[in-house]
Amino acid sequence: MRTRRRFPSLPLTLAVVTLMAAPFAVSPAVAGTPGGEHAGPRFATFNAALYRSAEGELAEDLASPDDEQARAVAEVIQRQRPDVLLVNEFDHDGEGRAVELFQRNYLSVGQNGAAPIEYPHTYTAESNTGVASGADLDNDGVAVTEPGEPGYAGDAFGFGEYPGQYGMVVFSRYPVDTDAARAFRTFRWADMPGARLPTDPETGESFYSEEALEVLRLSSKSHWDLPVRLGRGRAVHFLVSHPTPPSFDGPERRNVARNHDEIRFWADYVTPGEGGYIYDDEGARGGLRPGAPFVIAGDLNTDPEDGDGDPEAIARLLDSPRVNGALRPTSEGGTRAAREQEGANGDHSGDPALDTADFADDPGPGNLRVDYVLPSRGLPVRDTGVFWPAAGDPGSEVVETASDHRMVWVDLR
Structure with missing residues (x-):
């Protein structure tokens, strides 16, 4: 079991901002120079753990520039x-207040000498987390529908105490073609051919009832295909989840199965x-247009x-x-x-230099490689890395x- 820290935050007064309903684009007053620091666009993913225990609390924390964790994330x-960044575990609210406040009070303010x-x-949109399914998905005999x-x-369709908890957002210094964006939040798990739907190991029967399978969505948050315009009309599809x-899990291993199929979704989408x-x-039906360039990014959790994950998932x-x-x-x-x-790290077979998350070690799974930025073949890559300075080094x-996660990035030519 993974132990996640609840990062400290300060009770703050909520600022009032007006934004478009999600999905939406937020436009700060001053744009940076895309690719200026890297001589090419840098795509990255970062599970920033900017989630809170109550709805609206994140926006309250970000309403002033004093939240210690948010300053560190910034x-x-x-x-x-x-230049193009997916942030996982950023609470979604329908008005986009938290996104606007994070840009205004944290990213637009130099932190600890950084520019x-x-x-x-x-870009952000609704998440399945904390959205009532109306069905008994955990098989405890009761379908709970009130937060x-x-x-x-x-x-809930995705584990969450309120709608939008553990959501996600994409920040970009290049235009995002929102008209051509695709979201797959409502795709049903049972509609995936050969889906690894869990069964009760004692009876061999489906773990989920017929009622649950009728509504259960594959994505625990969402899957997005966001065309990012890098110039000269060329778009790279940012595929995030x-x-x-x-x-x-219980003995049915339903979370292992769902994680596998959520990862498999992208393998099928681009093939x-x-x-x-x-x-x-x-x-609209079908996967990515053949030959279209893409970057797959996210905390894939395997x-x-x-x-604990099924290694076949990420291998596929x-x-x-x-x-x-x-x-x-x-x-x-x-x-x-x-x-x-x-602790658990001593029993690992993987190269620890590839790790992207600092999870609990005893008890716990130890540090793991769970965050990925994967370009399509043919996209020229200059460099890639994990921002994890060694103890005592700057940063x-x-x-x-x-x-508890580290940013992973890839620079394209």
């Missing part, structure tokens, strides 16, 4: 300066001839060799014919952390304060 972003960064294009009632999170952790069954939230994606799965972003901090923390304290 500093990590400012020091790495990604401010502006993202003129921001705040015991058992509500377990019967945050599959459920393959933990907190010609495999994504015909897929439909988006507008009813390590290729260690931890890394070995997909259109995915450049040979990239191996590393850090010195991951290697040193595994050696110094010991080591801020990554610890920010999140």
Whole structure:
């Protein structure tokens, strides 16, 4: 079981902002220079752990520039300066207040000597987390439909105490073609051919009732295809998601199965001839256009060799014919952390230099490679890495304060 820290925050007064309803674009007053620091666009993913225990609390925390964790998250972003960034675990609210406040009060303000960064294009949309399904998804005999009632999170489409908890947002210094964006939040798990729907190991019967299977969605948050315009009319499809952790399971291993199929979704989507069954939230069918360039990004919650997940899940994606799965972003901090923390890390078979998350070690799965930025074959790559400074090196304290995950990035030519 993974232990996540609840990062400290201060009770603040809520600022009033007016934004478009999600999905929406937020436009700060001053844009940065895309690719200026990297001589090419940097795509990145960062599970920033900017979630809170109550609805609206994140916006309250971000209404002033005093939240310690948010300052640390902003500093990590400012020091790495990604041009296109997925942030996982950023609470979604329908008005986009938290996104606007994070840009205004944190990203637009230099943190600890780092230069401010502006993202003129921001995309977010509804998440399945904390949205009542109306069915008994955890098989406890009761379908809980009211937030705040015991058992509500377990019967939501994606685990969450309120709608939008653990959501996600994309920040971009390049235009996002929102008209061509696709979301797959409502795609039903049972509509995936060969889906690994869980069964009761004692009876061999389906773990989920027929009523549950009629409504249960595949994505625990959402899957988005966002065309990012890099110039000269060329778009790179930013394919982002945050599959459920393959933990907190019973003997039916339903979270392992769902995590596997949420990852498999992208492998099918980008492989010609495999994504015909897929439909988006507008009813359009099919996968990605053959030959279209893409970058798959997110906290996929599965390590290729260690931890609780099914290694076949990530192997299927890394070995997909259109995915450049040979990239191996590393850090010195991951290697040193595994050696110094010991615990479960001592039993791992994977290279700790590839780790992207600092999870509990005893008890716990230890540090794992769960965050990925995977470009399509043919996209020229300049460099890739994990921002995990070794203890005592510049930046080591801020990554610890920010999140239990580390930013992963890839620079394109």
